[in-house]
Amino acid sequence: MTKPEGELPWKDLEIGAIVTEPGNAAQYKTGDWRSQRTTYDFAKCIKCALCQIFCPEGCIHQNADGYFEADMFYCKGCGICARECPTGVITMVEEEE
Amino acid sequence: MVKKVGMEVSVAIGEAVKLANADVIAAYPITPQTHIVEHLAELVADGELDAAYIPVESEHSAMSACLGSAAVGARTFTATAGQGLELMHEVLYVASAMRLPVVMAVANRALSSPLSVWGDHSDVMAVRDTGWIQLFTENGQEVVDNVFCAFRIAEDRRVLLPVMVHLDGFHLSHVIEPIVFPEQSVVDKFLPPNKYPLPLHPDKPVTMGDFAPPITYPEAKWAQEVNLRASKEIILQTWQEFGKAFGRHYSPVESYKTEDAKVLLLTMGSFSETAMTVIDKLRGEGRKVGLVRFRLWRPFPFEEFRQAVKDAETLIVVDRALSFGGPGGPVCSEVRSALYGEAKKPKVVSFVAGLGGRDITQAGFETIINKGIEISQKGSQNEFEIFGVRD
Structure with a gap:
């Protein structure tokens, strides 16, 4: 997409609204209907990667320090990572307005 | 020299589709459309028309197969009537919204119930708002002529929309009429090869009919509406060009x-x-x-x-x-x-x-x-x- 989708005028759509840029669904923010978000106590983290393995969204990545963290652009706040974490690193908290 | 032959109008439509060099026909037989697709199946089976004939299990599948065929840039034809048109209903919207130039003959038929295989315009009116270009014909010659026009209009780069050619079931589809068929070279000249601009191809992947959230859907629909309205000019031009080449003239009213x-x-x-x-x-x-x-x-x-x-x-x-x-x-x-x-x-x-x-x-x-x-x-x-x- 040359422009963010919310700015694209109708004349700039391809014929039949065909998407000509493969993989551009990655630019679509799917994490905006989350009702809970993750918080982390990295002091307890043993870097086992179970949270990353269990994440159904595939949105957990290692940060610069090697800790596993969810990408809030895609995270739906399902809490599976918090439930599966063997050392209790992750706590789900309500999303604030 | 052009030939004038006596022929059942349904069979004549098959001959017109052959002259138009269709690449793919996906259709399900239903009265009173059956003779159209039956004849096309024969032409393909006998090697007279080099096309893929896809025998599907329903009209919903027929139109779905037509979407795929048109999406790769193949010249695509189908035909249906009455209940068959209604079974296609949801896919008809997809064909027009994805701007796929399918041409379909509709042998207009009443809707059940009570069961009626005979003609009226109930089927047409139920698909009025599906975004297709729709042409009505009154005799066999007009159907044949407008099959050629329909392909040219549909595939025109400025249009790229599916076209229905309506003919009355039985009253027109099953009568034998004198029909003039043009030479192949004349049809070829009038109807250039189909060049769909954004075909499905592994070298240049595209996504058709993708997901549109509220932030983009109205723009997509307005673009479709503007395009359908603008197609009228091209339809008029096509009929003018047809008149010059074939000597028979058509107008919107x-x-x-x-x-x-x-x-x-x-x-x-x-x-x-x-x-x-x-x-x-x-x-x-x-x-x-x-x-x-x-x-x-x-x-x-x-x-x-x-x-x-x-x-x-x-x-x-x-x-x-x-x-x-x-x-x-x-x-x-x-x-x-x-x-x-x-x-x-x-x-x-x-x-x-x-x-x-x-x-x-x-x-x-x-x-x-x-x-x-x-x-x-x-x-x-x-x-x-x-x-x-x-x-």
Whole structure:
């Protein structure tokens, strides 16, 4: 997409609204209907990667320090990572307005 | 030299599709469309038409296969009727919204129940808003000619929309008529190879019919609407080019003996030819009556229609479909809407007739005209009149 989708005028759509840029669904923010978000106590983290393995969204990545963290652009706040974490690193908290 | 042959109109459509060099036909047989696809299946099986014939398990699948075929840039044809058209319904919207140039002949048929295989326009009117270009034809030659035009219009880079060519089931599909077939070279010249601009191809992946959240859907729909409206110019140009090449001329609203006519009858489809005979008879009696017909149903030819009826005092619209619980005939409803804002317009009288293959005879049309004139003078309590139903 040359422009963010919310700015694209109708004349700039391809014929039949065909998407000509493969993989551009990655630019679509799917994490905006989350009702809970993750918080982390990295002091307890043993870097086992179970949270990353269990994440159904595939949105957990290692940060610069090697800790596993969810990408809030895609995270739906399902809490599976918090439930599966063997050392209790992750706590789900309500999303604030 | 061009050949004039006597041929069943359904078979002639198959021959026209062959001359148009269709690449893919995906269809499910249904009366009264069956002979069209049966003949195409034979042409493919006999090696006379180098095309893929996809025998599917339903009309829903037929249209779905047509989407895939058109999406890779293949020249794609199908045909259906009545219940088959309704089973296609949801996929019809997809074809137009994805801008896929499928051409479909529809042998217009009534809808169940009670079960009727005979003709009327109930099936057409139910798919009115699917975003397809829709052309009506009145005889075999017109169907054949408009199959060529339909491919050229559909595949025109400025259009890229699916086109329905309507012909009345049985009254037109099953009659044998003299038809002129052009030479292959003439058709080839008129109908250049299909060059779909964004085909599905592994070298350049695209996504068709993808997900559109509220932030993009209205833009997509408006683009579709603007495109369908703009297609009218290309349709007119195509008919002009066809006229130059083939010597037969088509226009979005056809007028017959309308000069100085005080009373106009409006019809669509093959019954128009019966109506013409009645107009001739009444003209012979010195009555100022004429006939207008929609050839182009979608996009609706607003300007041409208003121009065609502006000098008349009475306009009698004959619908072959019923909008249950609504304003009566769907065509008349649109006609009234198109004229509502006009300062100078005829009084409009609505008749619904010819349902489920019931003939409207010459005497019938004469009665409709006389009764229509009476209603326009005296008024009526009704939104519309049902014609020919036994009390």
